Amino acid sequence: MKNENKNLILAIICTLLVFFAMDYFFPTKKPEPATNVQIAVEDNIEIKKASDELPVVVENSKEDPVLEIKSATLSGQIRLRGAIINQLTFLKYKETIQKDSPDVTFLTPSYFAYMGIIGKDTDLPDKNTLWTASGDVLTPTQPIVLSWTNSQGVIFKRTISLDDQYMFTITDSVQNDTDKPFFVAFEGMLNRFNPVLEGSTSVHQGFVGVLNNKLQEEKYSSIESKKTQSFDTKGGWMGLTDKYWLAAFAFNPSESDLNTDISFHQKGEDKIFNTHFKTAVRKVENGQHVENVVYFFAGPKDLDLLTDYEETLGIDRFDLAIDFGWYYFLTKPFLRFLSWLYGLVGNMGVAILIFATLLRILLLPIAGKSFESMAKMRKIQPRVMELQKRYKDDKLRLNQETLALYKKEKVNPASGCLPMFIQIPVFFSLYKVLSVSIEMRQAPFFGWIQDLSARDPSSIFTLFGLVPWPIPSILNIGIWPLLMGITMFLQQKMNPQAAQANKDENSQANDMAKAMKWMPVIFTFMMGNFASGLVIYWTWSNILSIGQQRYVMHKYGVK
Numbered sequence: 001m002k003n004e005n006k007n008l009i010l011a012i013i014c015t016l017l018v019f020f021a022m023d024y025f026f027p028t029k030k031p032e033p034a035t036n037v038q039i040a041v042e043d044n045i046e047i048k049k050a051s052d053e054l055p056v057v058v059e060n061s062k063e064d065p066v067l068e069i070k071s072a073t074l075s076g077q078i079r080l081r082g083a084i085i086n087q088l089t090f091l092k093y094k095e096t097i098q099k100d101s102p103d104v105t106f107l108t109p110s111y112f113a114y115m116g117i118i119g120k121d122t123d124l125p126d127k128n129t130l131w132t133a134s135g136d137v138l139t140p141t142q143p144i145v146l147s148w149t150n151s152q153g154v155i156f157k158r159t160i161s162l163d164d165q166y167m168f169t170i171t172d173s174v175q176n177d178t179d180k181p182f183f184v185a186f187e188g189m190l191n192r193f194n195p196v197l198e199g200s201t202s203v204h205q206g207f208v209g210v211l212n213n214k215l216q217e218e219k220y221s222s223i224e225s226k227k228t229q230s231f232d233t234k235g236g237w238m239g240l241t242d243k244y245w246l247a248a249f250a251f252n253p254s255e256s257d258l259n260t261d262i263s264f265h266q267k268g269e270d271k272i273f274n275t276h277f278k279t280a281v282r283k284v285e286n287g288q289h290v291e292n293v294v295y296f297f298a299g300p301k302d303l304d305l306l307t308d309y310e311e312t313l314g315i316d317r318f319d320l321a322i323d324f325g326w327y328y329f330l331t332k333p334f335l336r337f338l339s340w341l342y343g344l345v346g347n348m349g350v351a352i353l354i355f356a357t358l359l360r361i362l363l364l365p366i367a368g369k370s371f372e373s374m375a376k377m378r379k380i381q382p383r384v385m386e387l388q389k390r391y392k393d394d395k396l397r398l399n400q401e402t403l404a405l406y407k408k409e410k411v412n413p414a415s416g417c418l419p420m421f422i423q424i425p426v427f428f429s430l431y432k433v434l435s436v437s438i439e440m441r442q443a444p445f446f447g448w449i450q451d452l453s454a455r456d457p458s459s460i461f462t463l464f465g466l467v468p469w470p471i472p473s474i475l476n477i478g479i480w481p482l483l484m485g486i487t488m489f490l491q492q493k494m495n496p497q498a499a500q501a502n503k504d505e506n507s508q509a510n511d512m513a514k515a516m517k518w519m520p521v522i523f524t525f526m527m528g529n530f531a532s533g534l535v536i537y538w539t540w541s542n543i544l545s546i547g548q549q550r551y552v553m554h555k556y557g558v559k
Helices: 004-025 220-226 303-313 328-345 348-362 364-379 381-390 395-409 413-436 479-494 508-517 519-527 532-555
Strands: 066-070 074-079 084-094 103-107 111-120 144-149 155-162 167-175 182-193 206-211 214-219 228-233 237-241 245-251 258-267 270-279 282-284 289-300
Touching: 066 084, 084 289, 103 111, 103 245, 111 167, 111 289, 167 182, 182 237, 182 245, 182 289, 206 220, 206 228, 206 245, 206 258, 206 270, 214 220, 220 228, 220 258, 220 270, 237 270, 237 289, 245 270, 289 303, 303 328, 328 348, 328 413, 348 364, 348 532, 364 381, 381 395, 413 532, 479 519, 479 532, 519 532
Parallel strands: none
Antiparallel strands: 066 074, 074 084, 084 103, 084 111, 111 182, 144 155, 155 167, 167 289, 182 270, 182 282, 206 214, 206 237, 228 258, 237 245, 245 289, 258 270
16 A cells, blocks of 8 residues: 555546547547438439639629628628628737737638628629629628629528627518519628638647537537538527637527538648538519528637527527537536626636635635545555555565554545545636637736636746747746645645655656656646636636645644
């Protein structure tokens, strides 16, 4: 039973590292979408979709009129040739924390949304069609109607409305006043050239959607390797996600079956990613009118905002656009609670400190048992060492006597394990909250911490900015990671130390003991590039643990 505490602590730390590595390098695998699914089309009509003729970068020329988009949250343009949304800026979000930072630009000529009408037996609008608009500016109080009439006299109308946040409602209608029937289907797609990933690769970026009642996710690298995938759905939503932003089409739950697909195309040096949906084909008899409604969201992945759309528009689990990770059942309530605390105190860093304190109080009974066991272990450590000297040549007897001592003193060496394992999902849930939630983006704390979602910008290897020489990222050790390492070292010193092995033994236990002493240093370097909010949480949690351990040790008379 020698060195059981060091083995236990080492196992816990290794488990923590394994969990982190798995989340970082091997994110949760989601169900694969069913491939090569074809929707049933009326009269077996095969219709070519617009994404088969992939549009190039859509620039606005001087000859092409545009429709302005203006609201308290958005500004942008819709190119009337093709009715393509190819410019969109978020007015409430800045690129950086600098005062003169520009607003976040989202949709561009190389990242655009297109809605189309495809069919047979009549002329149809396409990406080159010049629509006529009922006005010059689209606002939350002023919807715009686009119209186009083909050579047969068929009238096509597209009504675009915008709410006061980030949701467009697009209603396409077709009126057949001719004497012949024809077939139509409605489609939409997102086209993106050369996406730039933000932050850690552990944060999902790429295709995301809830289709056929299942969450579907494909990273850009996965889309590139698979080239094309298709699957069907009734209702749901689909789109492309960045770390903080989302562009997605959402479908009416009562909508008939849709065929959707994601694809990758290489054009020279450009990598083009495309998401596309197509409705079932409808036969439009003479004198008949048909229409299709689809929602288009382009905005931040704000939990309250997404949940509100989920409830008001019936969008299936729209909140899953946020990459909550393995511990969805913890991450989502943590984010809600932190947002609520932030609303009370007005500082997200303070909210994190309050959250850590309340969590410590909640886990007090379990942690208390652990610390009591550690205190008892430390108290009987001299007696364990005596047994090791007495029975150094009889390991079987040593184990028997040690177990008997533990039983007599009611000490369980493994009891300190449970609180650590409980904190592992808590740690990773908070890691996800700080990594992916827009609520944490550019949220300041105090002093030099102006963005809790970014690493601590200070560095001891540049004398905290006094010597601005370039250093490797591994050496970005700021003040908060340093404080975290110090508190981890102090906490380690308070844990019961295992008895020393015999001098003539080159034991594995001694090697472990030496390795354990380096763990605070290793974690200090590892946490240097983590979100500063997470480092602040861990540091404060360590301080609370040290205080609780000191109280329990005093209670049991342990020095």
